[in-house]
Amino acid sequence: MTDKPSFFDEMYGFGETARAPYSAYSSWFNQEDVARLRKKSEQAEAFFRLTGITFNVYGVEEATERLIPFDLVPRIITGREWGILEKGIEQRVRAINSFLHDIYHRQEIVRAGRIPVEMIARNDAFLPQMIGVAPPGNIYTHITGTDLVRTGEDEFYVLEDNARTPSGVSYMLENRETMLHMFPELFSQINVRGVSQYPRSLRRSLSSCRPSICDGPPTLAVLTPGIHNSAYYEHAFLADQMGVELVEGHDLRVVDGRVAMRTTRGYKPIDVLYRRVDDDFLDPMTFNPDSVLGVPGIMDVYRAGGITIANAPGTGIADDKAIYSYMPEIVEFYTGEQPILKNVPTWRCSEPDAFKYVLEHLEELVVKEVHGSGGYGMLVGPAASKKEIADFRAKLETKPGNYIAQPTLSLSTVPILTKAGLAPRHVDLRPFALASPGGVEIIPGGLTRVALKKGSLVVNSSQGGGTKDTWVLED
Amino acid sequence: MLGKTAGGIFWMLRYMERSENTARMIDAGLRISLTRSSAADSEWSSILQATGVASQYFAQHDKIDGQKVINFLLRDQTNDGSVMANVEWARTNARMVRTALTKEVWEAVNECWMVLKSQLSKPVKQQDLPEILSSIRQRTAYVRGSLHGSMVRNDIYDFARMGTFFERADNAARVLDVKYYILLPSIMHVGTVSDNVQWETILRATSSVRAYQSLHDGEFDPRKIARFLILDKRLPRSLAFCYHKIQANLAYLAEDYGERRECHKMVDQICHKFDHSTIDQIFEYGLHEFVTDFLSESHALGRQIERDYRFYE
8 A cells, every 4th residue: 555544533533633523622632731640541451450450361371351441541432322232222122133043943044045045154252052042022132342444534344243241331331430530520511421330230131132932021141151251341340230149050950840049048040141152162961061151951941941141052153253244134134224333344265266356456455354353363454464364365275264354444543641742543343232022222322442652453352452422412 | 050050169269258258367477567667577487377378388497487478478489378379279169169150250250360370470569569569369259249139049159159258257366366376365465456456457458457446446456356356246357247147048058048058057047046145155165276176167167168069979
């Protein structure tokens, strides 16, 4: 690329003065002393440590509990912009649920020739055990985290639909708490929509998906792999905030056709299990036989309607990166509407023409593994060295079907606070949507992840990304 | 509540109490070594035995050295009974039962861990010891205080309290187990200066010197000391006090759950002994035997509570 890319900055646009949504914040900031703010930043870090908002890094002996860096400059979205995102996410979540129901039942979309059958049949994320299963309330993705990126004033793209066990919502909530605590004056000047209702909404939403076997108030529980899991803090946080038990596999067993937890008073049946354990580990009798994280026999109970599992097993087929490229068709097929949110154009390397194009344009493209996550196993062409590109080309050629490619987007930036003052860094956004028979609720805000390194496009916390509070303004 | 949570909170408080008790014993040892250096080695050796880590210490060192013992008890990584190890265990349990704790209690435990981890990151020099010991006492008291001030009085609280009293009684009994012989009647030297110091140490290791003095006109008497530590229900570290608390907490549980279990019978039997024994009868039976019996009954009760309330599968 010859032209230096210019990025849309959400605070300053392409210019030097603050855009309207940031004007109040900007005038506040300009009267602040950077040194005082840096001190606040340290206070925030101490607060996170004390609260224990840490994540575990696998395979690192020293300092296994780390903090995700928090930047105190908020990411601000107008009510109007949010309105569009909200509609677009809702449309997508509805389409994904219809798609999942269809895929595990009649597969109309395949019969209609809109998705090739091998995309489903030969996809590891497709769970044959879910064929013909009707989840309570017909909800598959009780919780969805939709990853969005922005490239301009009105340009938003969906990068990924996280339909399995999306994480990060505790950061959305704790980041806000931290900001309220540090800068109460900002919140009295600027009207920011609240996010703290999330745990209550989650509880309500999960409760309304209870199985028909449950006739009183449902018993909910959060299933965690345990204290060594990287997102353990979040699991404990959500259970605590919802006021439900946090269980591990060894607290549970199947008793009289129900999944029950071992309490001091005996075994107590669970109606709705918000599991933060992957499909593979959920039931050693059905999936990975070596798993000690799950509950032997839970899938039989599930299929017999004895428990709600949230999210339903097998939802991975909807957020698979190869399926992603079909999302516009999926939205249209099930809603009869044009997608409100754009997909990033995607080349499927399984298709010869597309593959040829990708090989010829590796320097410009982002190439991702279909089943990869966490920003690993991907090539960011424009940032890669000649050798990295050559190495990746070799991998790509041995198994093209394993990859997709996308153009390198000019991701928007939001300033972070550095020693020298504000400096732009790339961001993405993950809002959280709750689906229940009553509808889809999207909490106004989300997790803004920010690449702390100058120029970097990788926002993942495992690779040095940080987070910001996300403000949706009350217009 | 989950059986695992009951076990987790019970052990969280046991570990907190144990780290505090170890700090008290180090304090007692330090006192002896500063005032009567000739008695210091045997005192450190008793402390290693009472904290149950003597064999671990001698696997590392061939002889007693005050500074080494102190560091071993506070922070040595090969000592899984060190103050730091106990605080780590308390915090791990707290993380596991996080949803059963208030924010105040969790933060108190987490802060205790953060502060001590930093204070004990390097070998402790003698001049820093008083500060560190008082920091351990303060941090653990803060955990107890937040528990008291912020937790709902339900089964969770009952298990937490039982953890504290189990460990505290166990600790007092282990001090008596190691030191019983100096409380036994002896014709050879009654009330010598040496005895006075020894007796005082027992009280000091259980933080009861002042309480003893104010209730006994300041005179050290082995029989009174034994009675005070075993039978006096006014002393919050006596065996009788701790066991009546355990009995009360188990009674709350029975009331709450509408059901008495095997452990209720056992605790009643133990408390009956405290209520109906005089110190003379205990000496007649044998102080050492009494303490040994108590330790094994206490252990059995702990196991029964685990079973009755399904701590484990």
